[in-house]
Amino acid sequence: MKLLVVEDEALLRAALTEHLTQEGYRCEQAATFAAAHEKIKLYEYDAVLLDLTLPGGAGLDVLRALKTDRARAAVLILTARDALADKLAGLELGADDYLTKPFHLAEVSARLRAVLRRRHFGGHPWLRYGALAVDPANALALVGSQPVALTRKELELLTYFLTNVGRVLTKESLAEHAWGDAIDTVDSFDFLYTHLKNLRRKLRAAGCELPIRTLYGLGYQLQAPPDATTFASSPFSP
Numbered sequence: 001m002k003l004l005v006v007e008d009e010a011l012l013r014a015a016l017t018e019h020l021t022q023e024g025y026r027c028e029q030a031a032t033f034a035a036a037h038e039k040i041k042l043y044e045y046d047a048v049l050l051d052l053t054l055p056g057g058a059g060l061d062v063l064r065a066l067k068t069d070r071a072r073a074a075v076l077i078l079t080a081r082d083a084l085a086d087k088l089a090g091l092e093l094g095a096d097d098y099l100t101k102p103f104h105l106a107e108v109s110a111r112l113r114a115v116l117r118r119r120h121f122g123g124h125p126w127l128r129y130g131a132l133a134v135d136p137a138n139a140l141a142l143v144g145s146q147p148v149a150l151t152r153k154e155l156e157l158l159t160y161f162l163t164n165v166g167r168v169l170t171k172e173s174l175a176e177h178a179w180g181d182a183i184d185t186v187d188s189f190d191f192l193y194t195h196l197k198n199l200r201r202k203l204r205a206a207g208c209e210l211p212i213r214t215l216y217g218l219g220y221q222l223q224a225p226p227d228a229t230t231f232a233s234s235p236f237s238p
Contacts, residue, residue, distance in 0.1 A: 001046040001116065001136060001159065002026045002177050006036040006062065007078065008054050012101075016049065016078075019105045020112075024139060024152065026180055033057025040066055043176055045073040047116055049108070050095075052079040052086060060089060067094045074119035076112055078103070113137050127162045130225050132208050134159060143206040153178050154199045161212065161222040170219040196220070 003025050007013040010031070017027045028043070030036035033056040040048070040062065048066065052059035063075055075095045079086070087098050096115040099108065116137070117125060127134045133142045136159045141148040150158065156178040160169070175183040175192050196212070203210050211223040 001156065002028070002044070002180070003112075004028050004030060004036070004039055004043075004045045004048045004073075006030045006048060006054065006059065007051045008032065009051075015105065016108065019109070023109055026156065026178065028180055031055070033059075033062065036062045037065060040069070040071065040073075044071070044173060047074040047076060047112060047119075049076050049078055049112070052077060052081055052090070060093060063090060063093045063095060072119075074112075074115040076108070076115055078108070127159065129162055129165070129210075130208070132203070132210070134162060143203065143208045146206055148202055148206045148208075150199065150202060151195075153195050154202070157195060157199060158210075161210075161220075165222050166224050168215060168219050168221045174220065 003020060005013055005016050005020070005027055007016065007029075008031050013029055013031060017029055021027050028039060028045070030039050031054075033054040036050075036054065036059075037057070048062075050059050050062060054062070059077070059079070063077075066073060066075065075090075077087075077090045077095045077098045078101065079099075080101045081087075090098055096119060097111050099111060125135050125137060127136070131144050134140065134155070136155065139150075139152070139155055141150050141155060141158065157174060160174065160177045171189045171192055172183070174196075175186070175189060178192075178195075200210060200212065211225075213221045213223060215221055
């Protein structure tokens with residue numbers, strides 16, 4: 001999943017990014033209000049870790065811009081401020097959770113997993129699409145009871161499709177989600193086509209024909225199954 005870490009303290013920003021990258025997240029960074037504001041205008045994120053005190057502006061204004069744009073990102077506020085008024089202001093603007101510095105990185109991970117489950121997976125760890133079940137937090141994919149060995153990028157692409165069933169996803173948005181904002185500099189999307197081909201091949205070999213339509217000139221669309229995508233507490237729950 002793709003995260004934006006908005007934090008002006010360089011050492012903390014680096015520690016958060018390294019820790020979350022090791023846990024399998026794709027992390028982008030912003031150290032100032034202007035950089036954060038630009039990134040949320042240009043790119044989509046699954047979650048934003050947001051400091052309230054930023055050079056050049058207020059973190060609450062970044063949060064306000066996110067909500068004005070109806071962004072799908074979950075927001076976890078990380079700040080040295082511990083005043084009740086600041087916490088209430090962030091939560092009332094739509095933040096999903098709030099941590100006061102200093103904090104343990106393990107607690108950030110736990111809170112982040114919780115807000116992602118609530119925001120994107122209906123509070124449950126598993127995504128289900130017909131016989132296919134995916135647990136993004138633990139990098140697991142099953143068809144029936146059979147594990148499917150997917151690479152990290154394949155799993156990120158699959159999760160993105162499953163959380164956007166019926167939506168047309170451009171090749172740019174798919175690439176940004178799995179490879180980050182630096183994708184703006186690439187000359188070809190052949191690497192994306194290869195990963196999509198491999199994802200389809202692996203699922204097909206496991207008995208799952210994922211109906212991803214190629215809409216030329218527009219992008220890709222995962223068609224809704226008859227029972228729609230569901231969220232579940234286990235891969236086999238009814």
